[in-house]
Amino acid sequence: MIKTYRLENLSCTSCAAKFEKNILNLPEIKNVKLNFGASKLMIDGNVTIEALEKAGAFDHIRVYPEKQKIKHVPFYRRRQTIETAFSLLLLIAGIIASFRLDETHPWSIVLFASSMAIGGYHMFWSGLKNLTAFQFDMKTLMTIAIIGAVIIGEWREGAVVVFLFAISEALESFSMNKARQSIRSLMDLAPARALVQRAGELVELDTEDIRIGDILIVKPGRKIAMDGTVLRGQSAVNQAAITGESIPAVKMVGDEVFAGTMNEEGALEVTVTKRVEDTTIAKIIHLVEEAQAEKAPTQKFIDQFAKYYTPAVIIVAFLVALVPGFLTGNWELWVYQGLAVLVVGCPCALVVSTPVAIVTAIGNAARQGVLIKGGIHLEETGRINAVAFDKTGTLTKGYPEVTDILAQGAIERRELLKLAASVETMSQHPLARAITKQAASTYPSENFNSVTGKGAYATVNEEVLYVGSLNWAEEKGLRIPEKARKLQESGKSVTAVFSKTVLLGIIAIADAIRTESPSIIQKLKTMGINQIIMLTGDHPATATAIAAEIGVTDVRAGLMPADKLAAIKELQKQYGRVAMVGDGINDAPALAASSIGIAMGGAGTDAALETADIALMADDLEKLPYTIRLSRKTLRIIKENIVFALGLKIIALLLIIPGWLTLWIAIFADMGATLLVILNALRLVKVQK
Template identity: 65%
Template sequence: MEGNKQVYRLQGLSCTNCAAKFEKNIRDIETVDDVQLNFGAAKLTVQGLVSVEQLEAAGAFDGIKVLPERSREPVKKEPFWKKRENITTSISLLFTIIGYVLYFSLSESHPVTIGAFLIAIVVGGLPLFKVGVKNLTKLQFDMKTLMTIAIIGAAIIGEWAEGAVVVFLFALSEALESYSMDKARQSIKSLMDIAPKRATIRRGNQTMEIDVEDVQIGDVLVIKPGQKIAMDGKVLTGQSSVNQAAITGESIPVHKTSGDEVFAGTINEEGSLEVRVTKRVEDTTIAKIIHLVEEAQAEKAPSQQFVDKFAKYYTPAIMIISFLVAVIPPLFFGGDWNNWIYSGLAVLVVGCPCALVVSTPVAIVTAIGNAARNGVLIKGGIHLEEAGRLETIAFDKTGTLTEGKPEVTDIVTFADKSETEMVSIATAIEEYSQHPLATAIKRKAIRLQAIEYQAENFLSYTGKGAKATVQGEEYFIGNPALFSEMLTIDNEAQDRINQLQIEGKTVMLLGTNHELLGLIAVADQIRKSSKSIIQKLHKLGIKQTVMLTGDNQSTGVAIGSSLGLSEVKAELLPEDKLTIINGLKAKHGHVAMVGDGINDAPALATANVGIAMGGAGTDVALETADIALMADDLEKLPYMISLSRKTLTIIKQNISFALALKVLALLLVIPGWLTLWIAIFADMGATLIVVLNSMRLIKKGAV
């Protein structure tokens, strides 16, 4: 069935109800096996044999345009005032104004006045009536059905003026909803425009420009200064600064040279580069980001699920209340039929769940788009909401709070050897070792411009160290345990070793089998930004910050106290991290785990929110985590927590406000003050405020 799967982009998809109807119409096509419509991303996936014409016919009721996903057809940007529905709304407003001029100059019941209002109702409400009447015949009750009943009812009881105003305000409310969703969808469209559609490649002696779809793995990209990189790959020749802001959110360009990884959509700033392509266009990091952002928008957040369930029962309840308001007072209390039918219609209008329905999706879509543009990939509304509720964050140490790259911090000599001489000997012994500590010594040797000695008769002592003959003398390098077996370490040296270990450093001794020459201390360097990030998180209301590390207790405590962490758990195996995350969840509730996404995968999956760092470089991080910080840096963590909290606040404000306004308007029925005017203003006003409130999340500096 996979061979018949086709993906399309949609234009003109105006509301959630239209999306549901469009999906149902496609499902009814005989040759279609399955269909998935993602409203937030305006994306359609169809399984089965179907043509674009058939799909457009299924969406003709809403003027939906269907484009194949890889279509080269440019997206036509229509100005707001040129859209068909906005033109009809404007004409409806014009005739409503003319009607009111006639209302005051002639009379309410004059045929010309009624005619002006009737034109306003028909022009502004025709698309609404078509759908509403069809739904009514099928006993499907949505917003358009409710509005159709209300407007027809207003006409029957002679309330032409109010019927026209209701049509205009409803059309205006729909136009605003459509506009807000379009703005939210722009966050995805802007991501899709990041990577170039064509690439310059060299095959043999030929240089050519081709579509990115035709680029093959192994092709060599030629990238000039100022150009965007079209595909993911590794630098073959050249060096340059590359602006990776589009992928990682980092504002400072990263220096790239031979062997370094580059990503599609990033900008080559200075030098020329030749890059060997490592991924096909659909597998590039930016393609994965777009796919995951779209999937995130399709997944409903808990508050959205609540709203959907609520609206399911709410609409029939409003219809019953409306009917009871219209018939009970005239039947049992001698009320005026006209007045109470009018009040019933007003209840119907005020009960429209427009504001409630848009309260969550606009906020979620906008926030996820904002985060993606800032180098944070949030894989669903549920994770966005969970992040907003966090009180505890657990961090992996190596590569998260620290650089993950040990450096030599101290060189202490106990004999007549200089620091450079000691490092030269140590480097010669460690030449064949790939251990991180050995690599740190080699880096130090380069910086000190140490002498290049050759080592002979190398022998490794597993878990302790090594020995070799350098310049005719046998030297040992290793941990204190190795030397305590050969000679007595004096008190001065032992005190120094203890002090360095308390500071969280790993100590290696260098000497012969009868003399200790000195020691070299190595430590994983804390990231410069880690301390300020922990402080920002505490200010944002994160109560517990916990570090999880496999390092010894003294190293863990030293780093934890220097960073201002609440708690340190040291000497842990990967499975221990899992147990601790479960314990933190039981004790503190909502817990996030931050790691590199590889050895931390079980802990990331167990936490309420798994946050992986360096998502741009690792597929594992993108797959295992709920949220990926695309840069290999924690800088975006406070931003993400703040954005999540703001989104959660806005969703709560939207739902509370939409419901409160409805209840307030419905209470006006009791003294008989509820008019169609007030009803539609309550409905449209709530929708407008909810949309504008959600749009606060669209700005890049929203947090």
């Protein structure tokens, strides 16, 4: 049976790897999966929390059951912070004593040694154990360097190095916790208990005990605990946590609601449709955590590079200490320089440069209503050269709307619409529903009849009125105005409203363009993505007209799903990396074949969450430029981090040539690089829509 746990104090990737290895060595453990980004542990086997915490004792890793809410401990009250503060006080006292007495005076040595013991005893213990097992990680290198500094009498510098390392660890832990807060905030969204109506009584239950079909009672100002559909009531529901939409959505009977959203106005009765582990918010949390665990291509390369980098640093450090020592005879100087090389060579900044950026970016995107399903997809999105759009439901609203009303003679446009709606109230045709939805009111009608392929008629105000095709009106001997033909040629469905002898007017209906579509296309072009293609199964005339209106020049119409797939493959040969934006269901083959598949409206569609690489949780195209911008900035920050991590170390290592490299410069280079890459990555938190 697989058990899931949450972790605290997991601050570095090497610690995570060691913790995972320690757990695997425990009895009755079959498999272990540790997600560093999400600070989450999954174990297949029989083990106690005490045994797990013992396996992570080297880094004070705390283990909690998945459902248990972890109490947030402020930074200033954390053990690491308190120990670092005491280490600093003793270090200052030691420096004062060394100036007044001497660095080798017993009081100075005691103060420096105490500072090192308090600030670095965890590091020493872990480093010595690693050394005996020939495992060379950051703590091993630091331990060797500090022991060497003590042996050659550099107590002050050894204490400074330990303090700087301690503060680096504390700040790194703080920064990683900051990066993980996006997941923790998602986990806290849905309430753990809810008010349920059972057998005529109201009872408060844990969400794990709520069953499909139960009726939730959601009062105004309370969060909805489970996914479901509205049974009774009407209210405005704030769905920002799921979809990123800032404006509350009006929910009426039959509408879908999501766990973790806020009921703002009226009381609602909601029929539960999913168990707690299957809710949309639960799926989002799971997918975000999996995404943060998946290594991006850059991270895989760096992990591979670090395998060879650390042994190389140890060899270089020995050569720096031995070769010039033999040549000059000044062993103290060159052993010291070799120890400084060990410190400056710690791969911490390099190893953390990519995962902290990926974790931060994916967490930020989730808060904005964009679900990115892995570091690889985040990187790929930043490199796309072309975007292919499905038309229906993506660039358009996906349902017909009245676009033009041409009233003839003395009749008014509003009256024409009212008469047409009076005939169509009994019809189930999509075009009829568009007319009745647009009309403010209707007249009573009777004797409704529909004529296949032509339209419908009914008696309204004691007169038979017809609503149907232009050809049907012509059959009745009526003349159709030229403007109606032009509307038809532009791809719109044109309906005539007439009596037996008079044409009352024309109503044009079309799948309306999303108001934001033209501006989105323009934003993409401004970002340098000039290859924008529309792929649609619609009629070429309709597709061309809509494309012209929104600014797309490359239109491929009349396509079946298999044709869209072939079009994507052709576009990839032509442009390289191509993103496909669709609804996640009928576009599934094209979404799967594209470099990046982006699904619209993931909040209500399981298929979109499962099929696409990226899901825009709301039906909001505005999130597309944001996602590309975030991905590009993440790529830029990863590159900057690698340059920072290696550049500072190279500069520090060049100081060996004149013999200027000191231990405190070395630790500053290592600590500085680590903090720089973390703080640089945290800039991604500020990227907004």
